[in-house]
Amino acid sequence: SYELTQPPSVSVSPGQTARITCSGDALPRHYAYWYQQKPGQAPVVVIYKDTERPSGIPERFSGSSSGTTVTLTISGVQAEDEADYYCHSVDRSGNLRVFGGGTKVTVL
Amino acid sequence: QVLLVESGGALVKPGGSLRLSCAASGFSFSDYSMNWIRQAPGKGLEWLSYLNGSDSTIYYADSVRGRFTISRDSAKNSLYLQLDNLRAEDTAVYHCARESHKYGESFDVWGQGTMVTVSS
Numbered sequence: 001s002y003e004l005t006q007p008p009s010v011s012v013s014p015g016q017t018a019r020i021t022c023s024g025d026a027l028p029r030h031y032a033y034w035y036q037q038k039p040g041q042a043p044v045v046v047i048y049k050d051t052e053r054p055s056g057i058p059e060r061f062s063g064s065s066s067g068t069t070v071t072l073t074i075s076g077v078q079a080e081d082e083a084d085y086y087c088h089s090v091d092r093s094g095n096l097r098v099f100g101g102g103t104k105v106t107v108l
Numbered sequence: 109q110v111l112l113v114e115s116g117g118a119l120v121k122p123g124g125s126l127r128l129s130c131a132a133s134g135f136s137f138s139d140y141s142m143n144w145i146r147q148a149p150g151k152g153l154e155w156l157s158y159l160n161g162s163d164s165t166i167y168y169a170d171s172v173r174g175r176f177t178i179s180r181d182s183a184k185n186s187l188y189l190q191l192d193n194l195r196a197e198d199t200a201v202y203h204c205a206r207e208s209h210k211y212g213e214s215f216d217v218w219g220q221g222t223m224v225t226v227s228s
Contacts, residue, residue, distance in 0.1 A: 001170050002212065006217040016139060019113065030180075031212055031213070033211075033212065033213075033214040033215075035153075035215070037153075041216060042203065042218035042220055042221070043153065043188060043215070045211060045214040045215065045216055048211040048212040048214040049211075050207070052211070052212070054211050054214075054216075070195075085151075086152065086153050088153075088155075088214070088215070090213075095158075095167050096155070096167055096169065097167075098155060099145075099153040099154065099156040100152075100156055102150050102153065103154035
C-alpha cells in the first residue's frame with residue numbers, strides 16, 4: 001500500500017527554522033496538506049495544496065514541493081509551535097487518502 | 109458555528125460490532141464529502157473511509173475494507189461508521205472530518221473524537 005514518509009522528530013531552538021519533509025512517489029501528481037496537532041486537540045490544517053496557507057494561520061508557516069518531496073517550513077519557531085505535524089495526500093489512484101507517520105516538533 | 113460531534117464509542121470484545129455516529133451542524137451537510145479517521149493511543153493519524161456528498165462514491169483503507177461500512181443520513185445531518193469483526197488493533201479515537209471546499213481537499217473541520225476500545 002502507498003505510504004508517505006516523514007521523519008519521526010525535529011528539534012529546533014526558538015527563533016530558528018524547522019523543516020519537515022514528507023516523501024511519496026505520487027506527490028508530483030497530487031497535492032499535499034499539512035496539519036498541526038497539539039496534545040488532546042483535533043488536527044488543524046496549516047498548509048493546503050502544497051503551498052497555500054489558510055486564513056488565520058501565521059505567515060511563519062510555509063510549504064514547498066519538489067519532485068516526490070513536500071516540505072513544511074516553520075520560520076522563527078515559537079514555543080507554541082511545539083506539536084505533532086502530519087502530511088496528507090492521496091495514493092497513486094488518486095482515491096485513497098493517506099497520512100504520513102507524523103513528525104514531533106520539539107522547541108528546545 | 110460549524111461543528112462535528114462523534115458518539116458511540118465503547119469497550120467491546122474482539123469480534124464484536126459497534127456503530128459510530130457523527131452529528132454535523134452549522135453547514136450544509138449534504139454538500140460535503142466526509143471521512144472517518146482514527147488515532148490509536150500514542151500513534152499517528154490513520155485515514156479509514158470516505159463518502160462523497162452525493163453518496164455515490166465510497167473508499168476504504170485496506171486495513172478496514174470488508175469490516176467497516178460508512179454511510180450518512182442527510183435528513184439527520186449525520187455520518188455513520190459501522191465497525192464489525194473488531195480487533196485489538198482497532199482500539200483508537202475515531203474522528204469524523206469534513207473535506208473542505210475552500211482549502212483544496214483538506215480536512216478542515218474535525219470532531220473531537222469517540223474512543224473505541226477492543227479488549228476481552
